[in-house]
Amino acid sequence: MNFKEEMAARTALCEQIIKGFLPDREAFPYMETVVDAMNYSVEAGGKRLRPMFLLETNTMYGGRRDLAAPFMAALEMIHTYSLVHDDLPSMDNDLYRRGKLTTHAVYGEGMAVLAGDGLLNLAFETAALAFDRAESPEETGAVIKALQLLSRNAGIRGMVGGQCADLTAEKHPERTGLDTLLFIHKNKTSALIDSGFAIGAILAGAPEKDLESLHKIAEDIGLAFQIQDDILDVTGDSQVLGKSVGSDEKDGKVTYVTMFGLEKAAEDVRALTGEALSLYDGLSASNDFLRALILSLVDRVS
Amino acid sequence: MNFKEEMAARTALCEQIIKGFLPDREAFPYMETVVDAMNYSVEAGGKRLRPMFLLETNTMYGGRRDLAAPFMAALEMIHTYSLVHDDLPSMDNDLYRRGKLTTHAVYGEGMAVLAGDGLLNLAFETAALAFDRAESPEETGAVIKALQLLSRNAGIRGMVGGQCADLTAEKHPERTGLDTLLFIHKNKTSALIDSGFAIGAILAGAPEKDLESLHKIAEDIGLAFQIQDDILDVTGDSQVLGKSVGSDEKDGKVTYVTMFGLEKAAEDVRALTGEALSLYDGLSASNDFLRALILSLVDRVS
Numbered sequence: 001m002n003f004k005e006e007m008a009a010r011t012a013l014c015e016q017i018i019k020g021f022l023p024d025r026e027a028f029p030y031m032e033t034v035v036d037a038m039n040y041s042v043e044a045g046g047k048r049l050r051p052m053f054l055l056e057t058n059t060m061y062g063g064r065r066d067l068a069a070p071f072m073a074a075l076e077m078i079h080t081y082s083l084v085h086d087d088l089p090s091m092d093n094d095l096y097r098r099g100k101l102t103t104h105a106v107y108g109e110g111m112a113v114l115a116g117d118g119l120l121n122l123a124f125e126t127a128a129l130a131f132d133r134a135e136s137p138e139e140t141g142a143v144i145k146a147l148q149l150l151s152r153n154a155g156i157r158g159m160v161g162g163q164c165a166d167l168t169a170e171k172h173p174e175r176t177g178l179d180t181l182l183f184i185h186k187n188k189t190s191a192l193i194d195s196g197f198a199i200g201a202i203l204a205g206a207p208e209k210d211l212e213s214l215h216k217i218a219e220d221i222g223l224a225f226q227i228q229d230d231i232l233d234v235t236g237d238s239q240v241l242g243k244s245v246g247s248d249e250k251d252g253k254v255t256y257v258t259m260f261g262l263e264k265a266a267e268d269v270r271a272l273t274g275e276a277l278s279l280y281d282g283l284s285a286s287n288d289f290l291r292a293l294i295l296s297l298v299d300r301v302s
Numbered sequence: 303m304n305f306k307e308e309m310a311a312r313t314a315l316c317e318q319i320i321k322g323f324l325p326d327r328e329a330f331p332y333m334e335t336v337v338d339a340m341n342y343s344v345e346a347g348g349k350r351l352r353p354m355f356l357l358e359t360n361t362m363y364g365g366r367r368d369l370a371a372p373f374m375a376a377l378e379m380i381h382t383y384s385l386v387h388d389d390l391p392s393m394d395n396d397l398y399r400r401g402k403l404t405t406h407a408v409y410g411e412g413m414a415v416l417a418g419d420g421l422l423n424l425a426f427e428t429a430a431l432a433f434d435r436a437e438s439p440e441e442t443g444a445v446i447k448a449l450q451l452l453s454r455n456a457g458i459r460g461m462v463g464g465q466c467a468d469l470t471a472e473k474h475p476e477r478t479g480l481d482t483l484l485f486i487h488k489n490k491t492s493a494l495i496d497s498g499f500a501i502g503a504i505l506a507g508a509p510e511k512d513l514e515s516l517h518k519i520a521e522d523i524g525l526a527f528q529i530q531d532d533i534l535d536v537t538g539d540s541q542v543l544g545k546s547v548g549s550d551e552k553d554g555k556v557t558y559v560t561m562f563g564l565e566k567a568a569e570d571v572r573a574l575t576g577e578a579l580s581l582y583d584g585l586s587a588s589n590d591f592l593r594a595l596i597l598s599l600v601d602r603v604s
Contacts, residue, residue, distance in 0.1 A: 023458055030485045034466035035458060085419060090392075090411035109392035113415065114466055117387060117422060121457035124426045128453050131446045137439070140446075144433045147449075151430050155423035156325055156337060164336035164416055183332045 003292050010289070014048040014055065014072065021073035021126050037107040037115035038122070042080050045098045050075045052293070053196030057214065060287035063204025067133050071146055071199050074127040078154045079192055081119035082163070084112055091167070124151065130203075138205065146199045153191040162188025169254065176254040182223070190222025210283050217276045217294075224272040225297055227265050230255040232301070234262060240302045273298045305594050312591070316350040316357060316374065323375035323428050339409040339417035340424070344382050347400045352377045354595070355498030359516065362589035365506025369435050373448055373501050376429040380456045381494055383421035384465070386414055393469070398546075426453065432505075440507065448501045455493040464490025471556065478556040484525070492524025512585050519578045519596075526574035527599055529567050532557040534603070536564060542604045575600045 001009070022042060025035045051072035058068040087094040087102040088109060095105045104112035127147050134140040152158060165184045169176040197218040201211055232241060233248045234257055248255050257265045276294055303311070324344060327337045353374035360370040389396040389404040390411060397407045406414035429449050436442040454460060467486045471478040499520040503513055534543060535550045536559055550557050559567045578596055 028458060028463065030470070030482060031458065031463045031466035033470060034462065038458075081419075085415055088412070088415060090415060110390070110469060111466070113387055113390060113392060114462060114469065116419070117383075118458050118462045118466075120419065120422055121453060121462060125450075125453035125457050125459075128446075128450045131450070140442070144430075144442075148427075148430045148433070151423060151427035155427050156330060156333065156340075156420050157427075160336065160416060160420045160423060161330065161333045164333035164413070164420075167412060167416065168332070168335060180332060 003289075003296065006289055007293070007296075010052055010055070011048050014051045014076075017055075017069050018042065018048070018051060018073045018076050021070065021077075021122075021129075023122070033107065033111055034114050034118050037103055037111050038118050040106060041084050041103045041115060041119065042076065044100050044103075046076075046079075048076060050079055050192050050196040053193060053218075053290075054200040056287055056290040056293070057197050057200030057206070058204050059200075060283075060285045060290060061201055061204035061206040061210075062285075063200065067130055067139060067143070067203050068200060070126050070128075070130040070133070071150065071203065074123040074150060075192065075195050075199070077119045077123035077126065078150075078159070078195075081116040081123070082159060082192075084116040084119065086163070088112060120154075123154075139203075142203050142205060146202045149198055149202065150195055153195045158187050158191030158194075162186070162191065170251070173252055173254045178259065181254065181256060181259065185223050185226040186219060189226045190219045193222045193225070194218035207284055210285070213279045213283055217279050220272045220276040220279075221294060221297065224269045224276070227256045227269050227272075228297065228300060230257045231262060231265050231269070233257075236301065269298055305591075305598065308591055309595070309598075312354055312357070313350050316353045316378075319357075319371050320344065320350070320353060320375045320378050323372065323379075323424075323431075325424070335409065335413055336416050336420050339405055339413050340420050342408060343386050343405045343417060343421065344378065346402050346405075348378075348381075350378060352381055352494050352498040355495060355520075355592075356502040358589055358592040358595070359499050359502030359508070360506050361502075362585075362587045362592060363503055363506035363508040363512075364587075365502065369432055369441060369445070369505050370502060372428050372430075372432040372435070373452065373505065376425040376452060377494065377497050377501070379421045379425035379428065380452075380461075380497075383418040383425070384461060386418040386421065388465070390414060422456075425456075441505075444505050444507060448504045451500055451504065452497055455497045460489050460493030460496075464488070464493065472553070475554055475556045480561065483556065483558060483561065487525050487528040488521060491528045492521045495524045495527070496520035509586055512587070515581045515585055519581050522574045522578040522581075523596060523599065526571045526578070529558045529571050529574075530599065530602060532559045533564060533567050533571070535559075538603065571600055 022039050023035050025032050028035045054068060054072050054075060083097060084103045086092050087097060088104055094102055096102060103115055107115065127150055130143045131140065134143050162184050165180060166188055169180055169184060194215055197214040198211060201214055230248060233245055236245050238245045280291060280294065324341050325337050327334050330337045356370060356374050356377060385399060386405045388394050389399060390406055396404055398404060405417055409417065429452055432445045433442065436445050464486050467482060468490055471482055471486060496517055499516040500513060503516055532550065535547055538547050540547045582593060582596065
């Protein structure tokens with residue numbers, strides 16, 4: 001299999017695992033709407049990169065997929081809820097994402113708030129199911145560590161913190177320096193990628209030294225990913241991206257590209273990816289697909 | 303001490319415990335606003351009934367307060383986030399709660415969405431801290447059970463489910479029968495009260511038989527509490543309540559009072575409280591203050 005086929009197969013596997021934890025509307029009378037809105041949001045697509053990272057580091061260290069699966073679903077639910085709330089009229093006010101109507105555009109604003117809340121809550125409910133799948137005190141300990149990291153990275157010490165800093169920066173571009181920008185990317189983007197890399201490894205009992213490298217790899221990749229997003233907002237094809245381009249410039253947003261220009265931005269994406277790969281090559285285990293996946297993020301066009 | 307003094311002392315104790323888990327804005331650069339909005343929401347007051355139930359059943363079964371404390375804070379964070387999102391313009395659109403400006407009225411709508419998300423996430427992050435306080439495998443097992451119940455009761459199998467059913471019922475009062483109403487109250491109100499009663503007991507290692515009774519007590523109290531709310535919306539004093547009265551009638555809302563009238567509603571509050579107390583008296587442990595607290599809910603005027 002070439003990388004593209006492999007990628008398609010892994011995406012399908014992630015989708016199948018995630019869907020297995022989504023609520024069945026028939027089992028939820030009186031509240032079909034919120035269940036529909038939640039499922040619509042998760043099933044609207046996406047690259048499933050975070051659960052894929054989780055699955056791949058878990059496999060790489062010989063973990064049990066049964067234990068990792070609830071966390072894969074939980075991580076994608078957290079990522080999805082953040083998009084649902086981010087798209088709200090009071091936030092970014094987006095009617096389309098990945099070429100499809102956003103959740104509030106279909107179900108109304110109140111229901112989109114509730115669907116996001118439902119997804120965030122379901123994420124922890126789902127992750128906590130992993131305790132019932134642990135087969136030894138060591139596995140229970142790993143689930144505890146994974147759950148603590150999942151909640152930490154998604155909240156004010158991670159993604160929510162990054163969202164707030166981003167919202168503030170949008171209102172005050174004149175006060176947005178490089179430190180703010182790096183803080184936003186590290187928290188808004190790298191934190192959930194870190195949950196993918198680290199939780200997969202933690203659940204498989206990876207050595208502490210490798211975990212440290214994985215945190216750094218996730219930070220680099222998150223930053224590279226975000227800079228690449230800013231580049232694509234200038235150079236990308238809106239058809240391929242499934243969203244409009246040029247929105248950063250239109251909104252007067254400070255980005256890595258407006259700060260350093262396209263050339264230096266592209267250079268830094270390559271440098272960050274290079275650092276991530278070199279750290280990756282120093283790990284005590286390996287996974288060819290994961291390495292190719294990291295590399296593919298530099299050249300992505302969508 | 304009489305009940306009123308005792309109640310004031312317990313409320314103060316709950317507030318102190320909850321505040322101990324709130325984020326310190328100095329520790330969160332770049333995102334002071336969301337931290338301020340979260341703390342404002344929690345510190346805006348309230349009866350702290352849910353963490354108080356948790357503390358009281360925990361004490362009653364000889365639990366360690368150190369282990370219960372993170373769950374008390376987590377439960378109040380969940381209750382608070384639900385109010386913040388419920389008050390949003392796209393939901394109930396309330397500018398005041400407990401006589402104070404609501405979160406979105408002070409910090410703006412986008413920041414209120416984010417503050418609610420931050421609180422829900424912090425709830426699980428805080429509850430997961432309890433693992434570090436467990437001193438035996440039994441206590442770790444109890445924390446797992448408590449966390450699973452906390453997440454279940456707050457989501458689509460509990461509060462979020464009730465919220466969605468309520469939102470749907472408001473739009474379709476003609477389709478709202480007694481079954482819908484009981485479903486809403488059981489999920490929107492009783493579920494978090496159940497988290498209080500049951501989690502306190504679980505963390506203290508209460509017997510399984512008592513847990514069953516506690517679930518039923520919480521269900522009865524939640525229903526009685528909600529019917530009393532509907533009664534106070536007709537007969538209450540807006541000054542004492544800290545919110546406007548007559549809003550249900552104005553909104554054409556179907557409530558227990560519009561369905562059965564004031565007299566039958568008051569009768570049922572007494573009957574439900576009576577059943578709760580009789581179940582309470584059959585428990586294997588006792589706590590005079592908790593008994594008085596349950597009784598006080600029948601006569602409340604705010």
